[in-house]
């Protein structure tokens with residue numbers, strides 16, 4: 001969804017084709033309240049006694065700023081009480097904030113939320129209310145409440161202890177309802193059909209088991225708890241391997257989320273695209289190359305696909321995603337996706353001994369029938385469900401492999417950092433997400449960095465890469 005892709009390349013995936021090729025080629029490789037909040041001083045609602053079918057959905061506020069301020073204070077207090085109850089594991093208090101007339105299913109889900117979060121090491125859980133942005137509440141859609149409703153913009157901000165230095169924001173699309181002078185949470189999905197979705201965390205789908213590795217925190221449902229120790233070992237091995245290749249300027253702390261299904265994964269990462277070919281994704285909700293601050297970094301695993309990989313395939317996938325985390329702070333808008341994904345695969349395959357013919361199986365098939373690549377893959381070629389997704393990753397990997405061959409591993413990393421931070425210091429405080437406002441255009445930043453690092457232009461590099469692909473895969 002939009003909140004995730006607001007930052008460039010916030011969802012970066014490694015496609016399973018590579019890993020499956022690894023499986024096929026290297027099978028058997030090693031290891032193989034009463035929380036209702038009263039509106040003090042609010043006038044008695046005119047509708048309360050009779051519950052007419054025609055309601056003033058502003059709750060009789062009209063344009064009265066004083067009444068609006070009272071409402072705002074009441075809902076803000078309600079949200080604070082919910083946050084406090086969640087952090088304290090106080091189910092009764094939390095449920096006291098929910099509309100007593102809400103459907104039983106919603107009340108049950110709310111009750112489970114407190115229990116599901118019980119083991120998650122939360123350093124912070126807070127709700128931010130922006131009363132200046134409201135979802136429209138129409139008589140047709142909200143008559144069922146028989147009460148005044150309000151849907152201001154709400155964001156949840158939570159932090160995992162020891163892993164999130166600042167809290168990570170996720171959208172909530174909530175309906176508040178006033179009953180007998182008190183405001184309650186009425187629903188969290190009234191606007192789902194119109195694009196106002198409430199973000200779902202793992203805890204919205206069931207209890208959460210927690211596993212602490214040396215550098216890692218893994219969250220899964222109890223059904224997958226048996227897989228956590230092995231997965232933590234992979235992550236704990238990937239952190240030093242990625243640091244050796246990339247450098248030490250990242251947190252070296254990794255949160256891994258393991259949803260129960262692909263459908264759940266789509267909700268957790270907020271992307272409805274096809275995940276069929278995706279083994280795992282790295283997500284973040286904010287990154288600033290000026291300050292190096294990155295918020296909410298997660299590796300989210302596609303459980304069935306990761307399990308289908310052999311040991312080496314899993315090593316590559318986890319290292320690939322951890323590389324995205326390490327490099328995120330300097331992954332600015334000038335970086336083409338092929339360089340982002342290529343670097344991740346480069347680090348992923350480093351030292352694994354996987355032959356090029358195996359790792360580039362799909363591209364090899366094309367080259368052997370005479371279909372030679374004419375250009376490096378465009379950003380859109382890496383979209384979930386893209387027709388040549390495996391080939392695009394393979395092309396990107398071979399490009400980064402070539403850069404490392406020409407300029408060394410440090411040259412590849414230097415090139416990435418130069419292109420990724422090309423906007424830093426330009427045009428005042430240009431930041432990630434501000435595209436094409438800088439003096440240096442996107443292609444220009446890459447071309448300049450290639451001339452510095454490789455002593456050749458972008459066009460010259462592409463020609464060299466085409467020749468390499470044909471030579472290596474024919």
Ligand SMILES: [Zn+2]
Pocket residue numbers: 012013014320321324340341344
């Ligand atoms: Zn990736």
